[in-house]
Amino acid sequence: MKRFNYYKPRSLDEAWELKEKIPDALFIAGGTDILVGIKNGELYPPALISLRSIPELNSIKINGGAHIGALTTISDLIHHPALYNIYPVLVEAAKRLGSVQIRNVATIGGNLCNCSPCADMALPLLVLDAKVRLQTAKKNREIPIDEFFKGPGETNLTPNEILTGIVLESPRKSAKAIFLKKGRVRMDLAIASLAALMEMEGEKCQKARLAAGSVAPVPLRLFKVEAQLEGTTITDKLVAEAQQLAAESVAPITDIRATKEYRRQIVSVLVKRALKNILGWSQA
Amino acid sequence: MTNFHYIGKEASRPDGPDKAAGKAVYIQDLQRPGMLYGKIKFSDFPHARIKHIDTSKAERLTGVRAVITATNTPEIRLGFLRDNFALKKDKVRQYRDEIAAVAAIDPEIAEEAIELIKVEYEPLPGLFSPHEAMKEGAPLVHERDPQGNSRTDNLVPLQFHHESGDLEAGKRAAKHVVEGTFTTPMVQQCCMGTAGCIAEFDMNSNLTVWAKTQIPFLAQRDFNRALSDMGLAGKNARVIVPTLGGGFGSGLDTHCYEYIAILLAFRTGYPVKIVYTRAEEFANLSPRQSSTTKIIQGCDQNGKLTFRHVEVLQDNGAYTSWGATYPSVMMMPATSLYRISNVYFNAQLVYTNNTYCQAMRGYGNPEFTWALESNLDELAEEAGIDPFDFRMLNSNKPNETTPMGLKISTCGLKECLETVAQKLNWKKRYKKGKHRGKGLASLIHVGGGARIYRSDASGLILKLDDFGNVNVYHGGVEMGQGLHSVLTMAVAEALGVSSKRVLINPTDTGTCPWDVGTHASRGAFMACNAAILAANKLRDKIFGLAEVFYPQEVEKNLKKLKKKNPNYKPPDFDVIKAARRENFELQDGFIFIKDGPQESWLRLELARLLRAIHFRNQGQMFTTEVFYDPPNELPDFKKGFGNISATYAFGTQGAEVEVDTETGEVKILKMVAAHDVGKVLNPQALKGQMYGAIAQGIGYAFYEELLSKQGKILNPNFRDYKIPRVYEMNFPIELEFIESNDKFGPFGAKGVAEPGLVPTAPAIANAIYDAIGVRIHDLPITPDKVLAALKKLKQTKD
Numbered sequence A: 001m002k003r004f005n006y007y008k009p010r011s012l013d014e015a016w017e018l019k020e021k022i023p024d025a026l027f028i029a030g031g032t033d034i035l036v037g038i039k040n041g042e043l044y045p046p047a048l049i050s051l052r053s054i055p056e057l058n059s060i061k062i063n064g065g066a067h068i069g070a071l072t073t074i075s076d077l078i079h080h081p082a083l084y085n086i087y088p089v090l091v092e093a094a095k096r097l098g099s100v101q102i103r104n105v106a107t108i109g110g111n112l113c114n115c116s117p118c119a120d121m122a123l124p125l126l127v128l129d130a131k132v133r134l135q136t137a138k139k140n141r142e143i144p145i146d147e148f149f150k151g152p153g154e155t156n157l158t159p160n161e162i163l164t165g166i167v168l169e170s171p172r173k174s175a176k177a178i179f180l181k182k183g184r185v186r187m188d189l190a191i192a193s194l195a196a197l198m199e200m201e202g203e204k205c206q207k208a209r210l211a212a213g214s215v216a217p218v219p220l221r222l223f224k225v226e227a228q229l230e231g232t233t234i235t236d237k238l239v240a241e242a243q244q245l246a247a248e249s250v251a252p253i254t255d256i257r258a259t260k261e262y263r264r265q266i267v268s269v270l271v272k273r274a275l276k277n278i279l280g281w282s283q284a
Numbered sequence B: 001m002t003n004f005h006y007i008g009k010e011a012s013r014p015d016g017p018d019k020a021a022g023k024a025v026y027i028q029d030l031q032r033p034g035m036l037y038g039k040i041k042f043s044d045f046p047h048a049r050i051k052h053i054d055t056s057k058a059e060r061l062t063g064v065r066a067v068i069t070a071t072n073t074p075e076i077r078l079g080f081l082r083d084n085f086a087l088k089k090d091k092v093r094q095y096r097d098e099i100a101a102v103a104a105i106d107p108e109i110a111e112e113a114i115e116l117i118k119v120e121y122e123p124l125p126g127l128f129s130p131h132e133a134m135k136e137g138a139p140l141v142h143e144r145d146p147q148g149n150s151r152t153d154n155l156v157p158l159q160f161h162h163e164s165g166d167l168e169a170g171k172r173a174a175k176h177v178v179e180g181t182f183t184t185p186m187v188q189q190c191c192m193g194t195a196g197c198i199a200e201f202d203m204n205s206n207l208t209v210w211a212k213t214q215i216p217f218l219a220q221r222d223f224n225r226a227l228s229d230m231g232l233a234g235k236n237a238r239v240i241v242p243t244l245g246g247g248f249g250s251g252l253d254t255h256c257y258e259y260i261a262i263l264l265a266f267r268t269g270y271p272v273k274i275v276y277t278r279a280e281e282f283a284n285l286s287p288r289q290s291s292t293t294k295i296i297q298g299c300d301q302n303g304k305l306t307f308r309h310v311e312v313l314q315d316n317g318a319y320t321s322w323g324a325t326y327p328s329v330m331m332m333p334a335t336s337l338y339r340i341s342n343v344y345f346n347a348q349l350v351y352t353n354n355t356y357c358q359a360m361r362g363y364g365n366p367e368f369t370w371a372l373e374s375n376l377d378e379l380a381e382e383a384g385i386d387p388f389d390f391r392m393l394n395s396n397k398p399n400e401t402t403p404m405g406l407k408i409s410t411c412g413l414k415e416c417l418e419t420v421a422q423k424l425n426w427k428k429r430y431k432k433g434k435h436r437g438k439g440l441a442s443l444i445h446v447g448g449g450a451r452i453y454r455s456d457a458s459g460l461i462l463k464l465d466d467f468g469n470v471n472v473y474h475g476g477v478e479m480g481q482g483l484h485s486v487l488t489m490a491v492a493e494a495l496g497v498s499s500k501r502v503l504i505n506p507t508d509t510g511t512c513p514w515d516v517g518t519h520a521s522r523g524a525f526m527a528c529n530a531a532i533l534a535a536n537k538l539r540d541k542i543f544g545l546a547e548v549f550y551p552q553e554v555e556k557n558l559k560k561l562k563k564k565n566p567n568y569k570p571p572d573f574d575v576i577k578a579a580r581r582e583n584f585e586l587q588d589g590f591i592f593i594k595d596g597p598q599e600s601w602l603r604l605e606l607a608r609l610l611r612a613i614h615f616r617n618q619g620q621m622f623t624t625e626v627f628y629d630p631p632n633e634l635p636d637f638k639k640g641f642g643n644i645s646a647t648y649a650f651g652t653q654g655a656e657v658e659v660d661t662e663t664g665e666v667k668i669l670k671m672v673a674a675h676d677v678g679k680v681l682n683p684q685a686l687k688g689q690m691y692g693a694i695a696q697g698i699g700y701a702f703y704e705e706l707l708s709k710q711g712k713i714l715n716p717n718f719r720d721y722k723i724p725r726v727y728e729m730n731f732p733i734e735l736e737f738i739e740s741n742d743k744f745g746p747f748g749a750k751g752v753a754e755p756g757l758v759p760t761a762p763a764i765a766n767a768i769y770d771a772i773g774v775r776i777h778d779l780p781i782t783p784d785k786v787l788a789a790l791k792k793l794k795q796t797k798d
């Protein structure tokens, strides 16, 4: 492990200033990804700029929709008094991220910026049509989250940009969502995971959102499956077709956790179980 | 002894509070004044010639105190066949080969220095499976044997062979024959505490090593040999064992890092500590070997086994540890689990450029029982007999000698089978299509030591002090398994003192008598047998001297009592006449006369008696020493014959599972384990051993596999290498203990540390077969293997 300097700015301005001065410095939130990288010798930044003491990054605001500060820990998402009632799928995903110890320090922003294909928090945010707020000293932009992920470990962030928060609209009453995750053991990075959301009007699906993890270079929206489901009356046959389409839409790899064939199979099973659960046909 | 005060009752562990409070001193915590930190430069290739090592930059780094390589240090050989070297000179044979090492004032500098060492290699073609290594013309892992003779193949020169009865006749007599090949992966011990040591020389060049070891005395012998290689012949290595965070077999050999710490300490004159990181532990400490077992078994039309044919192939890796003697244990179930005659067993180990392997809990037994018990279910099906009935029919019985010459004294296998069947409601099977099933598997294991070395003995010293405390000095190692808890109970029980008075001293070759090592489930069996011997010797001496001193001291009691209570009338009892050694009893720290009056003044505190004997002219104190060597034999492994253990543990485990046929996931609904443990010493400790072993068995069954590609470990961390956690163990485990009261066992007990692991995986595999009709031959049973097998089954049906 290489030595590095550690900075703890108290404001965003201070953080940007530091980053200007030390361009190779990295931002650190909870550190559960970045420190693993440093210890494994994969990253060797000259300095870390901690975002943990910047107050405005640390809050959850509910106002019709919600604004979640990027530095909110996974545990804080789980224990927030109101969040579960509005966005249960987000909290369900949070509960499946790592262990208690990890959740107590890991942040939602870190999970997104680390941009792993298995990032658990990415999936519920994708199906909730979240937007991410990206800021530099000069620029402030908000983009849909599915434009944020570029490749493994690669985001839409420009070098000095900080992800400051996540913006969520208030969901429709008719929206129902679910998060499913398969690992080798319960506490594991996903072999494959899936978030699904549907708004039903009677028998008809008005809106469908599906996103799968660990089966592509980035957390993946399954646009084709969504298009196939929207505006239709969902039948067993359609579910089977959705499964097929999902399996075809993903591009998994074989790694230590699973083979690509197995991942494809699991995505298909998760699609079936998620849809049937949302429709109330069965327990997932 | 049948009325026990301590044995059989729940007792907390003497080491528990310190461990829970974080006060126990593990090697990680241990510091010595002036201590330096050692770090090792491991190879960058699995097989290569070393052309040049440049350590100049590392030497110049501030804070570095020494950089050593094979060229600037004496050659130290190690290993079961002495085919390994502390530092490698000409050639590396595996990724973890030690090329150089540094000692520095802090771990970070040591690590930085390691990165500055540049090695030039000439890569050689590598061998990464026994099959490759056995091919004609394969490159040689070792060109020469330790004696310097040239070698012509990659076979490890160790023979494990057994033939008994008439195999051909057994085959002819068989109505049903089933053959199968089963494999098991490399798995890691996954101790909570990683490996490490501190080596320190005094100014007389005597060495002290604080070692994470299970074999302090064999380690002492190894280190003394190293001292001699270093030109320090006649100097002594003292081995002190700090608190161990688990062993599981990883401490059954001495390791290169220990010799490297010794070399660095000698070079610098300062204590040197080397502790492995988790990644180093995974990549550079020897795991359990992978194995391939081909097994053929046959039975007659009634289901009686008629023959068993076994061939085992094992990947030894690049060097040979004690773990290479796994087949000595595999031979035991191969020849002796279930009644069988006509047996063929052969095992071959092969050198490869993979990481070299060592012992792990079960020592070959989990590997072999995986094959045996899976194959037995297949045979039962072929014969049309229920797997439970099939096992009952062929079950071992007490007082039998097996084809290997194992003398089975007690045997509770039938009771174990029956208990498991009853608890699983065996005869009530699930309907097809429910994807639920039940399976069982049994085991035999050494339960009374295991003589794989010239001596299987264990020494023990009891030292009484003036305050009634009993200091125990024993060479066995407490590594979390609870040895000190049962040893405390055994001393208290056998001597007749309160368990609070029993103090177990740290394991230290300087103070404790010799013990071969804590392995083969022998710790409690040996220590408690030795404790009983020692306690009896002490009682003899105490009771002898009490003939004189007891009457004197109780007379004083009586006087005191009369002074307080002048009306007291003592019973009509002649103390002097009754004070004969055979009449005394010692219980709970008080000595009194058996069948004498129950007066309190006749109960004499042991400490007072001891002080009376000590503080006088020509006084005496009480220290006793014993050396217990169990009645077992060092087998001839080339012939596969010999009664390796004084007694044998038996057990059966059953599993009930549900398979998700879409994902291939297996959910355990329930596990049942019934074990013939001889006698329950400490129920709590015993349950702990069983739960832990079953959890390790669950890991072996489903999750664990040290993956390597071209000799490189791919998953050297707990992110990628999975062991069961609390969620995976979230099912009921029902334990039942059969007490067969073995005559050789201390209080009747047998060793129990390994059995819980042994039949776990095959019981589960048999249950999976029952549930969905697919047989998995290769551990671990991963969901994708289950799905692939299901797919194949569907194809053959269609």
Ligand SMILES: Cc1cc2nc3c(=O)[nH]c(=O)nc-3n(C[C@H](O)[C@H](O)[C@H](O)COP(=O)(O)OP(=O)(O)OC[C@H]3O[C@@H](n4cnc5c(N)ncnc54)[C@H](O)[C@@H]3O)c2cc1C
Binding pocket: A026, A027, A028, A029, A030, A031, A032, A033, A034, A035, A036, A051, A070, A071, A096, A097, A098, A099, A102, A105, A106, A107, A108, A109, A110, A111, A112, A113, A114, A118, A119, A120, A121, A157, A161, A162, A163, A164, A187, A188, A189, A190
């Ligand atoms: C044992 C263990 C188990 C884990 N299990 C899971 C799991 O089950 N599921 C899962 O998804 N992940 C898991 N992780 C990964 C990790 O915990 C999560 O990705 C976590 O959310 C990362 O957050 P962090 O705050 O720790 O990020 P950090 O490590 O601090 O940062 C991660 C990256 O994001 C950048 N960054 C962080 N915040 C910002 C910001 N606001 N603006 C710009 N850049 C930023 C950093 O520079 C860095 O590159 C696990 C990790 C460990 C060690």
